[in-house]
Amino acid sequence: MPELSTLLAQVFTGLVLGMVYVLLAIGLSLIFGLMTVLNFAHGALFMLGAYFGVFLLTYTKSFWIALIVAPLMVGALGLLMERFLIRRLYGRSPDDPLLLTFGLSLILVEGVKLIWGKIGLTLDPPRALAGTVNLGFMSFPAYRIFLIGVTVAVLIGLYFFLGRTNIGLIIRAGSRDPLMVRALGIDLGRVWLVVFGIGTALAGLAGILAGPMRGAYAEMGVTMVIESFVVIVVGGMGSLFGAVVAGLLIGQVVGLTTLFVPKAAEIMVFVVMAVVLLVRPSGLFGEAGLAE
Amino acid sequence: MDRRSFLATTAAGAAALSFPAVLRAQSKDPFRVGCPLPLTGPFAALAADMQRGAQLAEVELNARGGVMGRKVEVLFRDDQLKPAVGAQRTKELIENDKCQFIVGGLAAHVQMAINEQTKKSKVLYISTSQSDEISAKPDTSSITFHEALNPTITCRVLGKWAAENLGKKWWIIYADYAWGKQCNQVLQDTLKKSGGTLLGATPYPLGSAEFSTHLPKIQAAKPDVLMNVAPGADNIALHKQVISFGMKKDMKIAQPLLWISYLKEGGPELYQDVHGAVNWYWELQDSIPTAKKFVDASMKKFNLPPGDYGAYSYSGVLEVARGTELAKSTDAEAVASALRKSPTYDHFKGKQWWRACDNKSFQDLWIVKGRDKVKGDWGLMDIVTKVGANEEYDRTCSEKGFA
Numbered sequence: 171m172p173e174l175s176t177l178l179a180q181v182f183t184g185l186v187l188g189m190v191y192v193l194l195a196i197g198l199s200l201i202f203g204l205m206t207v208l209n210f211a212h213g214a215l216f217m218l219g220a221y222f223g224v225f226l227l228t229y230t231k232s233f234w235i236a237l238i239v240a241p242l243m244v245g246a247l248g249l250l251m252e253r254f255l256i257r258r259l260y261g262r263s264p265d266d267p268l269l270l271t272f273g274l275s276l277i278l279v280e281g282v283k284l285i286w287g288k289i290g291l292t293l294d295p296p297r298a299l300a301g302t303v304n305l306g307f308m309s310f311p312a313y314r315i316f317l318i319g320v321t322v323a324v325l326i327g328l329y330f331f332l333g334r335t336n337i338g339l340i341i342r343a344g345s346r347d348p349l350m351v352r353a354l355g356i357d358l359g360r361v362w363l364v365v366f367g368i369g370t371a372l373a374g375l376a377g378i379l380a381g382p383m384r385g386a387y388a389e390m391g392v393t394m395v396i397e398s399f400v401v402i403v404v405g406g407m408g409s410l411f412g413a414v415v416a417g418l419l420i421g422q423v424v425g426l427t428t429l430f431v432p433k434a435a436e437i438m439v440f441v442v443m444a445v446v447l448l449v450r451p452s453g454l455f456g457e458a459g460l461a462e
Numbered sequence: 463m464d465r466r467s468f469l470a471t472t473a474a475g476a477a478a479l480s481f482p483a484v485l486r487a488q489s490k491d492p493f494r495v496g497c498p499l500p501l502t503g504p505f506a507a508l509a510a511d512m513q514r515g516a517q518l519a520e521v522e523l524n525a526r527g528g529v530m531g532r533k534v535e536v537l538f539r540d541d542q543l544k545p546a547v548g549a550q551r552t553k554e555l556i557e558n559d560k561c562q563f564i565v566g567g568l569a570a571h572v573q574m575a576i577n578e579q580t581k582k583s584k585v586l587y588i589s590t591s592q593s594d595e596i597s598a599k600p601d602t603s604s605i606t607f608h609e610a611l612n613p614t615i616t617c618r619v620l621g622k623w624a625a626e627n628l629g630k631k632w633w634i635i636y637a638d639y640a641w642g643k644q645c646n647q648v649l650q651d652t653l654k655k656s657g658g659t660l661l662g663a664t665p666y667p668l669g670s671a672e673f674s675t676h677l678p679k680i681q682a683a684k685p686d687v688l689m690n691v692a693p694g695a696d697n698i699a700l701h702k703q704v705i706s707f708g709m710k711k712d713m714k715i716a717q718p719l720l721w722i723s724y725l726k727e728g729g730p731e732l733y734q735d736v737h738g739a740v741n742w743y744w745e746l747q748d749s750i751p752t753a754k755k756f757v758d759a760s761m762k763k764f765n766l767p768p769g770d771y772g773a774y775s776y777s778g779v780l781e782v783a784r785g786t787e788l789a790k791s792t793d794a795e796a797v798a799s800a801l802r803k804s805p806t807y808d809h810f811k812g813k814q815w816w817r818a819c820d821n822k823s824f825q826d827l828w829i830v831k832g833r834d835k836v837k838g839d840w841g842l843m844d845i846v847t848k849v850g851a852n853e854e855y856d857r858t859c860s861e862k863g864f865a
Contacts, residue, residue, distance in 0.1 A: 172679065179678035187674050288506040290695060292729035295706070302708035308678055311706035383706065384671040385698040385728060389503055393671050428664070428675040433638065435675070436667040 172429060179308040184425020185418065186314045192417035193321045193379065194394050195401035196410070197372030200328070203408025204345040204365045207256060207267045212398060213391025214275035215370050219244045219377025220386035221282055224291045233296035241374035248370025252363050260362075275391070282388045290387030293378075317379060324372065328410065341365055400439055404446050406456025415454055493532040493786065495520075495779055496555030497566040498576055500543035504669060504694040505568050507723035508771045512568060512590065513538055515772030518759050519779035529783045530790065536779060537561060543568075545575035552579040562792040565778035566590055568771065569693075570640035577606055586794040588781060590774035592616065592719075594644050597822040599863030605794040607801070607821040609778045610771075611741050613644035615855040616718045616827070620739040621652030623829050623847070628714040628737065629686020630658035635676055635700065636691035638665035645691045645718050661685045670696055673703045681709055690717040690736075697721070698728035705732065720830050722769045725842045733832030733842070740830050742773040742811050743843055756810040767840050777809040814851065819859035824851045 172180075198212045209215075222243045226236035251274065259266045294300070295313045302309040332338040344351045344358050352358055376394075377386075384390060401420060405412030423442050427435040446454060497516050499509040516536045523534040537559055541548035548567065555561045556579070564580050567573035570593035577596060580587035581603045588607040595601045597608040624632075632653055636642040646663055653660055661683045664676055680688060688709070692700045697717065704710060720738030744767035747754040756776065760768040768776065784807060786792050788800035798821070805816040814825040830843040856862075 173682070176679055176682045179682065180675065183674050183678050187672065190672075283502075283506075288501070288510050289723065290507070290698070290727045292727070292732075294729065294731070300706075302706070308681060309708045311703075311708070313706055314674070380671075383699070383702060385695055385702060387504070387695050387727070388506075390671065390695070393669060424672075425675040429679060432664040432666065432676070436670075 175307045177429070180425050180429045181422065182305070182308070182310070184422045186310075186318060186421070187424060188418035188421020189318045189321045190314075190380075190383075190417075191397055191401050191420055192414050193317065193324070194376045195398040195405075195413050195417060196321075196324060196328070197369040197376065198398045199402045199405070199408065199410055199413040200372065201366060201369035202402065203410065204341055205362055206264060206345075206408070207366075208264065208271070209366075209369065209373075210268055210271040210395070211251070211275040211278065212271075212373050213395035214278035215244050215248065215373035215391075216377040216380070216394050217282065217386070217388060217391040218247070218278060219374030220293060220381035220390065221286060221291065221377075222374065223378030223381055224293050224386055227293070237375075237378055240378045241371040244374025244377070245367045245371030248373075249363060249367045251370070252366035256366065257359065257362075279388050279391070286388075288388065290385055290390075293381030293386045295382035313382060320375075320379060324375070325410075325414065332410075337361070337364065400443055403453055404443050406450075406453030408457065409453070409455040412453055412455030490532045491560075492535045493523075493529040493783070493792070494559060494561040495534070495536045495563045495565050495782060496552065496559060496561035497536055497538045497775065497779075498541040498548050498551045498555065498564070498572075499538060499566050500568050500572065501538065501540040503543040504696070505543055507727055508694075508721060508769070509568055511723055511769040511772035512566065512775040513772075514760065514764055515768055515774065515776035516565065516779050518756070518763060518768070518772075519776045519783075521763065522759060523780070523783050529786050534779075534783065536565075541567070541572055541576075543572060545572050548572040549575040549579045552576045553583070556580070556583045556585050561585070562786075563588070563782040563797075565782060566775060570595070570644075574601060574640075577601060577603075581606065584794050586782065586785070586797050588778040590778050591771065592641055594857075595640070597820040597862065598857070602820060602862075604821075605798045607778075607781070607798070607816065607823070609781065609823045610774050611739075611825070611827060612822075612856065613641055613718070614648050614857055616739050617645045617648035618652050618855050619827060619849050620716065620718050620737075620829065621649045622656060623739075623849075624687055624689075624714075624716045624737065625653055625656035625658045628716060630656065631661055631684075631686045632658060632689055633661050633680050633683055633685040633687075634663040634689040634691060635673070635680075636663065636665055636689075637668040637693060637696060639668045641693065642668065642691050649689055649691070649718075666692070666696075668693075668696065671699045673700045674707075677703060677707045677709065681707065681712075685713055687714045687716055690715060692717075693721075694724070695727075697724050698732065701728060701732045701736070710735075719770070720832065720843060721771070722840070722842060723771070725832060726840070730832060730836045730842050734834055735831060737829060737831045737846070739827050739849075740770050740843070741825065741827055742770050743828060743830060743845065744768060744840065745843075745845065746811065746828075750810075750812050752808050752810050752812070773810050777807075777814075780809045781807060817853060817856075817859070819864040820862050822856060824853055824856070826851050 201209045222240040223236045299313040303312050401416045405416030427438040501509045520536045539551035564587045567576045568591040573589045586605045589596050594612050636646040716737040725733045747757045785797035785801040789796040802818050829846040833844050
């Protein structure tokens with residue numbers, strides 16, 4: 171048995187990793203939950219967030235400007251994607267937008283290689299966050315603690331936006347009963363445009379934030395899409411709350427398996443997913459029927 | 463003959479006289495070398511370097527008139543770092559594109575798949591990345607050659623040096639696939655022989671970007687040396703996370719190989735004071751004539767110095783050409799026995815030789831470390847010491863299954 175302090179350190183590291191998973195998955199969860207569009211380009215947009223981040227960092231020399239502008243750039247691209255491509259596929263089988271976004275992700279990854287080359291880019295954390303924080307039981311990267319703050323801020327922001335504003339009310343109503351909302355004279359097209367823009371901007375935000383931890387390279391979205399899918403499937407497709415619970419759960423599963431049986435850390439994630447799906451086929455907090 | 467066609471003919475004739483070698487080389491079937499590489503995916507940077515290396519060999523061979531008067535063509539295919547795709551691309555290179563040789567492959571598991579295919583098609587293969595099995599029974603063959611270093615040689619040399627110079631209490635993190643597992647085993651054996659202590663060895667799945675959950679227990683164990691046995695983009699992610707956890711000030715970091723492509727991609731700060739082995743580094747041009755020639759050619763064509771893995775593919779293509787000229791044939795067995803009969807060569811790093819039993823190339827290697835103050839764009843490493851080529855660093859012929 172490891173010492174208590176090691177165990178504590180491990181649980182804390184797993185908790186923070188869980189928050190990283192939540193951050194990665196949240197945009198995907200939002201778009202699926204409200205639009206039932208499975209955005210397979212999520213990983214590519216995540217990667218674009220990191221690349222735009224490096225680009226902006228080179229010109230502005232400010233991580234903070236890059237942190238705000240890069241997600242906006244990715245979100246703007248998301249708006250174009252929704253307006254000109256995805257919008258045409260509403261009302262068709264859910265496979266169609268999935269295939270479309272999968273194709274788009276290939277184009278984006280190859281496009282990035284054409285522009286920036288096949289070799290990845292360097293993205294460092296800002297000086298202020300490069301050090302460690304002494305937690306008593308371990309020293310922990312300041313940057314990861316900052317990430318918890320960002321993730322919590324995003325979650326609170328989304329909660330208020332969806333739960334407490336008029337647009338949020340329309341978005342939620344539109345996802346429940348689009349026909350009725352239209353009958354009330356509301357232009358749902360514009361609402362979905364906004365949702366898609368926010369979801370893709372969040373992918374971009376996750377990208378620029380992940381760069382300093384993981385590096386920035388054209389294929390960085392591949393691993394991330396898998397991580398995100400596991401989180402939203404376990405949490406329940408479309409449930410933001412479920413994504414948070416699942417992210418934290420998976421973080422602990424990875425953390426504790428790495429401590430005791432490192433070889434099994436990867437497989438355990440999928441074991442947990444399989445068990446959850448057997449017991450609750452629509453995930454921990456998913457609505458039955460949403461994904462059908 | 464009218465005036466116009468007379469002029470055309472004489473002009474063509476004059477051109478032919480001025481570039482005789484090139485034209486003669488083009489008049490016969492080309493000498494084709496197929497080169498499967500993971501041009502996309504996490505090893506893309508290394509693969510790009512290898513592609514440039516093979517292209518330099520192609521240019522050099524054609525400039526001197528090709529191989530036996532035949533123009534040299536090197537064909538590149540993307541194996542996507544997948545064994546099945548590697549085998550398929552190799553089959554196509556041999557059957558559809560009529561390649562007489564295969565040189566390339568990066569990542570142990572993909573080379574094994576390529577090798578299965580070349581054995582089946584009776585085509586000589588020079589493998590250009592690390593693997594222990596590729597030059598051992600039952601996988602190897604009389605027409606399988608191995609130009610690169612292997613985990614045994616690299617990790618014995620680096621491990622011994624690290625135990626003597628960096629510290630004797632180690633933690634190893636290794637990628638859970640062929641190369642990583644082999645390195646881990648050899649490092650552990652070497653550490654034991656050097657009288658050191660292994661505090662822990664943890665595998666992680668290849669292609670992972672998250673190492674945070676590995677780090678608390680390493681922090682708690684306080685090793686002298688952390689061995690980073692993670693290839694490709696994983697290597698960068700692990701260094702980034704180790705630094706962010708503030709561990710670099712408490713322990714020395716070493717890795718079997720210090721790949722220049724990843725020093726470039728991850729940024730030199732990440733690799734400051736990180737030790738590793740290399741098969742080659744371009745600043746060796748200051749002391750080795752063939753290295754200078756190779757660097758000059760690369761600067762001229764690509765305006766950047768070749769990397770460690772580009773050197774392997776460069777040498778591999780030149781070796782199939784040398785073997786063909788010695789054998790006066792492209793027949794795989796004939797070329798293979800010609801190479802074994804005159805095993806010594808020097809294309810980019812000083813003397814190398816093929817060992818007769820296993821077709822393994824023996825060569826010098828160097829211990830290097832990430833430089834504090836980089837020189838220019840590519841002056842990223844300091845050479846710490848040279849370790850001369852020695853067959854004793856590899857397993858013996860009998861240990862590899864040769865009687």
